[in-house]
Ligand code: XBP
């Protein structure tokens with residue numbers, strides 16, 4: 001079995017708990033900015049996270065809860081406008097330093113870099129959001145530490161589809177057996193599994209009740225997780 005050569009990180013919920021106190025606030029700020037009386041509280045947002053992708057999530061919400069908006073002829077333009085506003089709010093909020101990395105993340109990334117393990121990202125969010133988060137919470141310019149960043153709309157089908165992981169693997173030019181995906185959600189785990197990848201799940205605030213069957217490892221946080229316990233032959237339930 002190949003030795004570990006690359007870690008492929010998910011972002012939201014994995015690198016940082018960005019959903020409840022980051023993306024959710026940005027969505028609500030965008031709704032207010034564009035004059036919609038929508039408000040996603042913590043519970044509703046948790047349910048809406050079943051739909052990955054901010055644009056897809058808003059379109060789903062409109063169809064379910066605001067059919068008068070969903071049926072507008074300019075709905076596509078409105079979703080794009082809402083998402084652009086939301087992203088601007090999210091980047092601003094992240095830039096204010098309100099989100100920090102989850103425990104163990106910076107240490108694992110540092111150990112991988114010191115050990116010559118290649119780094120990549122496979123995320124449903126946008127590259128703009130990823131760069132903002134890494135600049136503010138890891139180090140300025142640290143997006144450059146990740147050889148491949150697969151983000152958002154570079155693929156048509158979002159997680160749990162495996163497209164984003166195939167996109168990243170193609171650019172890493174590595175066999176799946178040499179890589180490990182690190183995820184926080186069932187959607188993310190299924191996306192990684194569908195691409196034939198082993199996946200470590202670090203459970204997040206919103207994913208506690210989800211089904212992680214088939215995960216190579218299951219941990220509450222990455223604190224204390226070192227490269228030595230991520231080697232292919234040491235699959236275990238954490
Ligand atoms: C999580 C997502 C994203 C974010 C919102 O991505 O599903 O859609 O919730 O970000 P991942 P956008 O866990 O794969 O990092 O509004 O930019 O989609």
Ligand code: MG
Nearest residue numbers: 010012013184
């Ligand atoms: Mg995630």
